[in-house]
Amino acid sequence: MDKSLVKTSKFLSLILRHDPGAIGLSLDAEGWASVEELLRLAKRAGKRIDEATLRRVVEENDKQRFAISHDGQRIRANQGHSFDVELGLSPVVPDNLLYHGTVARFIDAIREQGLLPGSRQHVHLSADVATAMKVGERRGRPIVLTVRAEAMHSDGHVFYRSENGVWLTEHVPASYIDFGAA
Numbered sequence: 001m002d003k004s005l006v007k008t009s010k011f012l013s014l015i016l017r018h019d020p021g022a023i024g025l026s027l028d029a030e031g032w033a034s035v036e037e038l039l040r041l042a043k044r045a046g047k048r049i050d051e052a053t054l055r056r057v058v059e060e061n062d063k064q065r066f067a068i069s070h071d072g073q074r075i076r077a078n079q080g081h082s083f084d085v086e087l088g089l090s091p092v093v094p095d096n097l098l099y100h101g102t103v104a105r106f107i108d109a110i111r112e113q114g115l116l117p118g119s120r121q122h123v124h125l126s127a128d129v130a131t132a133m134k135v136g137e138r139r140g141r142p143i144v145l146t147v148r149a150e151a152m153h154s155d156g157h158v159f160y161r162s163e164n165g166v167w168l169t170e171h172v173p174a175s176y177i178d179f180g181a182a
């Protein structure tokens with residue numbers, strides 16, 4: 001994705017996941033915004049995005065962060081919100097093991113509290129080690145923790161998978177985490 005698309009993607013993440021009020025936009029309970037209103041309010045806030053660019057960002061985004069409704073009128077973020085949205089995800093049985101990429105400075109707290117969602121709605125887990133490495137690398141030298149997801153599920157924990165393949169759950173108690181050499 002070229003640089004201007006990345007910039008637009010970051011702006012859309014901010015507005016659709018964290019702070020729609022920053023441009024006076026409102027989202028419905030499922031996190032959808034009107035495309036027309038989003039573009040109009042963004043322009044008023046000094047951020048001009050044309051509709052073709054918006055659609056390219058949705059289509060070409062490396063992680064499929066956004067979705068456009070079937071009728072083409074509405075847009076939302078697929079996951080990662082810092083406020084409550086009803087994404088309409090159904091519980092899914094997870095793979096045996098899932099992975100979480102983090103960095104050394106969080107390990108002590110994670111050993112004590114398990115994985116917490118922080119400012120997001122859910123703890124985010126990856127289906128493979130390579131993806132978890134990339135998530136961890138955003139913060140420094142990555143450490144990948146292994147989560148015994150199937151065991152959690154058997155014990156009643158609920159898992160979801162977002163449209164872009166990220167695994168989500170509310171909390172991962174430390175007892176289900178394999179810290180490896182961390």
Ligand code: HQG
Pocket residue numbers: 063065080101102103106109110113114115116117118119120123124125134135136139166
């Ligand atoms: C850590 C990006 C202390 C956790 C990525 C992480 C992902 C704790 C940080 C998605 C903790 C939260 C999510 C505890 C967890 N004590 N630290 N008890 N429990 N942590 O960004 O998983 O670009 O909210 O290890 O690619 O890093 O946004 O979550 O380091 O898919 O689409 O607290 O965000 O995708 O950080 O990343 P985040 P994450 P997007």
